[in-house]
Amino acid sequence: MPATAMAGVLGIPMNRMGSGTTWIPDAVSLPSRHFTAGQWAVMLHGFAFVQYNRQSGARGDEQVGSLNWAMLMGSRPFVGGVFQARTMLSLDPWTVTAKGYPLLLQTGETYGGAPLYDRQHPHDFWMEVGVLYERPLSERLAWTIYAAPSGEPALGPVAFMHRVSAMDDPLAPLGHHWQDATHISYGVLTAGVFGRRWKLEASRFNGREPDERRFAMDPMRLDSYSGRATVNPTGHWSGTLGYGYLASPEALHPDEPVRRLVGSILHGMPIGRDGQWSTTAVVGANRLGGSWTRSALFESEAVLDDRNTVFGRAEKGNRSAEELAVGTLPADQSLRVASISLGYIRELARGRGMTTGLGTRFAISVLPRALESTYGTRTPTGFLVFLRVRPVRSVSMKM
Ligand SMILES: [Cu+2]
Numbered sequence: 001m002p003a004t005a006m007a008g009v010l011g012i013p014m015n016r017m018g019s020g021t022t023w024i025p026d027a028v029s030l031p032s033r034h035f036t037a038g039q040w041a042v043m044l045h046g047f048a049f050v051q052y053n054r055q056s057g058a059r060g061d062e063q064v065g066s067l068n069w070a071m072l073m074g075s076r077p078f079v080g081g082v083f084q085a086r087t088m089l090s091l092d093p094w095t096v097t098a099k100g101y102p103l104l105l106q107t108g109e110t111y112g113g114a115p116l117y118d119r120q121h122p123h124d125f126w127m128e129v130g131v132l133y134e135r136p137l138s139e140r141l142a143w144t145i146y147a148a149p150s151g152e153p154a155l156g157p158v159a160f161m162h163r164v165s166a167m168d169d170p171l172a173p174l175g176h177h178w179q180d181a182t183h184i185s186y187g188v189l190t191a192g193v194f195g196r197r198w199k200l201e202a203s204r205f206n207g208r209e210p211d212e213r214r215f216a217m218d219p220m221r222l223d224s225y226s227g228r229a230t231v232n233p234t235g236h237w238s239g240t241l242g243y244g245y246l247a248s249p250e251a252l253h254p255d256e257p258v259r260r261l262v263g264s265i266l267h268g269m270p271i272g273r274d275g276q277w278s279t280t281a282v283v284g285a286n287r288l289g290g291s292w293t294r295s296a297l298f299e300s301e302a303v304l305d306d307r308n309t310v311f312g313r314a315e316k317g318n319r320s321a322e323e324l325a326v327g328t329l330p331a332d333q334s335l336r337v338a339s340i341s342l343g344y345i346r347e348l349a350r351g352r353g354m355t356t357g358l359g360t361r362f363a364i365s366v367l368p369r370a371l372e373s374t375y376g377t378r379t380p381t382g383f384l385v386f387l388r389v390r391p392v393r394s395v396s397m398k399m
Helices: 369-375
Strands: 033-037 040-055 061-078 081-089 101-111 114-120 126-136 142-150 188-194 198-205 224-231 237-246 258-271 275-288 291-303 308-320 334-351 354-366 381-391
Touching: 040 101, 061 101, 061 126, 101 334, 101 381, 308 354, 334 369, 334 381
Parallel strands: none
Antiparallel strands: 033 040, 040 061, 040 381, 061 081, 081 126, 101 114, 126 142, 142 188, 188 198, 198 224, 224 237, 237 258, 258 275, 275 291, 291 308, 308 334, 334 354, 354 381
16 A cells, blocks of 8 residues: 555545645645655655746746755654654755746745845745644544744645645746745744544744745744634545734835735546546735735646646736836735636656656736736736656555
8 A cells, every 4th residue: 555545643644734734635646755664654745847937028037947846754653643754845046046937927025135026936945844743632633733943834725836736837826925925934833633624723933934045044933823724524625714914024024914814725536547636726815004915816737647737727816016116106006917827748758656747838917007018018928848857646545
């Protein structure tokens, strides 16, 4: 039996665990390698893309780079429960540079002391370093604690790179900083209780976004808090609702706390012998000062068989003129933007449990008239060709 089918506390399949302490539907899985070493069950995840990325229009740019991450997780029985140590690492700061990669309309974090816009920041090298402990209280109830010098508080859905509906899409969602951007927080403590189909969690964490020193751990703080409810009513569905108070997310605006409300619904089902189909909807909102800004995402990925994968994403949300650094508009003018993307990957080679695919992704955005002169068009596009290496999906036996 593959370790994916391994049952943890309360008989919950081990690979229900997504990033941080999130859950995904049991019917789908993130491809991984497993082995055992003594009492330890070890799981290795990882994706590496090498991509040419071209964003069109007056604010466009192009880049050859690599997006990548690897995760190592070890679990073992410990005083009546299960102990897990994990780390997730990324070389993005080298391979897409400290300034990140071109992505029209993206905002969040800084480079050279200035806010980034039309670029996605690189992920920190230390994406996660943490420990997790789960222990049953009865046949139907268990408790858990998670402590991470770098990790993910209980807020939002599974982070995008760990989402089965987005795993083969190299690029970050435009709603990242409204939805799942807290997935790298330097200092997280989470406590929770759960049954087989539900989980309630509360976190204290560092609300500050990672700084520009991408290879160093940032100073730990526990100045922010969040709470999240998760339900997995059947093997095919998972839903969350979370709320967070981020004390001072942005270094450039240290006096501005953000309140975040995020809801998500994930669906997953197997397709044939080798495939799986996974879909996610997320709505996230940030309150800064007195007003809320919203973002919505719908994405889906189908691994059709051992050769073909298709994926797509549709998003809409608001940006302020200040966030997009449009000096000709009032700083607080709210601009509605939308984007849709489609991608396809053809597997070229397979070996040693890994598969290599050649992929492409095309995106088109729709801008309000107020942004036309800045972007040179109201429908800028993004184009990507890439090679992707990841583990072969282990056939799920947990249903
Ligand atoms: Cu991120």
